[in-house]
Amino acid sequence: MQPILEIRDIDKHFDISGSLLDQLRFQGGKLTRQRTVVKAVNGVSLDVLPGETLSVVGESGCGKSTLARTVMGLYQPNRGEILYRGKRIDHLGSTAMLPYRTRMQMVFQDPYASLNPRMTVRQILEEPVRFHNPSLNRDEVSDRVAEVMRQVGVDPVWATNFPHEFSGGQRQRISIARALVVGPEFIAADEPIAALDVSIQAQILNLLMDAQEKLGLTYLFISHDLSVVQHISTRVAVMYLGCVCELATARELFTSPRHPYTQALLSAIPRLGGRAGGHVKLSGDVPTPINLPPGCVFHGRCPHANERCKRDIPARLTLPSGSVVACHAVEEGRI
């Protein structure tokens, strides 16, 4: 199957060194200039297939949100290519990008921050329709808006209300409506339910899954909540410190995780009716993405690390099950 989106060897680095004066350091009697670079995403390659939900999981700072924003063209990658239906889009200017904007949409985490508080729901939802379809008349636009509002379960009579008059769950429905209103085929959802209560999370997840079924949508789903990811994903990519360490189908990943980091991550999921104490313990903390460790980024905390892990960056290895793992220990058959 032809992928809808191809991410090829993407790097995204942020220069946080500040002004020239901030960069100057006095070292060994000499004035030197030092740049500080946050390496948020490093050499990530992923294909998203039409109609699937590809989830990206990882802990805070692993680069999963940066990846989604780079895919959407909100950040320019430092290296690598992003292809949408076979066409390269990462280097396009804002005008050339326009036709893709109606096909690719994004839903953000915080519905309190991502809706303009000074616009009514109608204005929020009509703006993208008018912008992308200038030929539509007023009635057609408001019909489209009403249709999408009904679809996400917000009564169109509330269209004249402002975002603050809605609860968090309702606001997230409006955010989803804003993404759906231009008729996209691909949606990048960055932690869309992280800010919501449990009983509301289920409502929004059901809404996302219903919309996918009805409209044939493809999702790039960013989340740190592994039990949610297990439920809604077709395939899952696990990120650690800007690198994808394992990519597998949801079933394969949750039943037989191969990468040591995936194993630790899965064992840390709190289980209803389980008992604390049985979690795989990782030594140390996540290193900063400013000074990436050499070799495998996980070697400092990995119980299976050896000399090679400290030296060489592991290559992606495709296993007979179809999973892709970047780990020397798996490659050498040590685990």
Next chain:
Amino acid sequence: MEPLIQIKNLRVDFALRSGTVRALRDVTLTINKGERLGIVGESGAGKSVLGFSIINLISKPGRITGGQIIFKGEDIAKYSLEKMRTIRGDRISMIFQDPMMTLNPVLTIGTQMKETIHAHRNVSNREAEAICLEKLRKVYIPSPERRLTQYPHEFSGGMRQRIVIAISLLTSPSLIIADEPTTALDVTIQAEIMDLLLELCETENMGLILITHDLAVVSEVTQRIAVLYAGKVVEIGPTRQIIDTPQHPYTQGLIKALPQMAGGKRRLNQIPGMMPSLRDMPSGCPFQPRCTERIDKCIHEIPLLTPVEGGGQVACFVRQGGM
């Protein structure tokens, strides 16, 4: 079992300009010595207010307007601020959600820890330092001597929360109230902190009130669970019973809504609607507008907690036989 704290008909009101918000309405709870109790509920259910009110940390315009909190035979809800300080941070400690907000960024860890000890114990500086080191070792902080001279920003999020736990242990309290202690942390760190809390409670025979929205976390650590909805306890019982055979329709809905409980089905169970505003409560049972099993009585009368089989209590007319 000997009760450690008995909360009886506790009421907390917030007198706002727009009207009085009744955050807790007749909450009755007992926590026994060395017991781990979980308090779960959605945002706005009043679970943090309950935790705060035990050590009287409710700030204006909030106020305890009724009920008792019995600790060691005395009603500490009536204590003056001065007297409360002999209990707060000494016999009962609290751990908050965000360790970066709890620790003072301009003081070293050692200064902050010793300050706590000196506030409650008449000991020399050397003795205080020895207690600090002992507690830091208990929470598995490597090389604690060096760490005492460092500032909070030199620690990672998980380490900071360990420090906060160490501070709460300094006076060997009989109860720790932990308000969403791992919500700001990653899942692997959350697992470490929960393992640590569980271990400490067991080795020190300490009581724990764990306040969280995460049912799975609570179920791994506690022995009993109280479910709060719109300022009322709607169900309380042994953890296993609450998880395996929840009685109240709200508890049932909450557990069924978890992706872990979907059991292969794609659609998740959802509770329709949302929690009512505390300003504008429905008549009768607070859950009745969302309840699928509502009977006439639910709209007119407020159900009280009544014992059910297995040692739990539930506030629901339908479960009590519709009488």
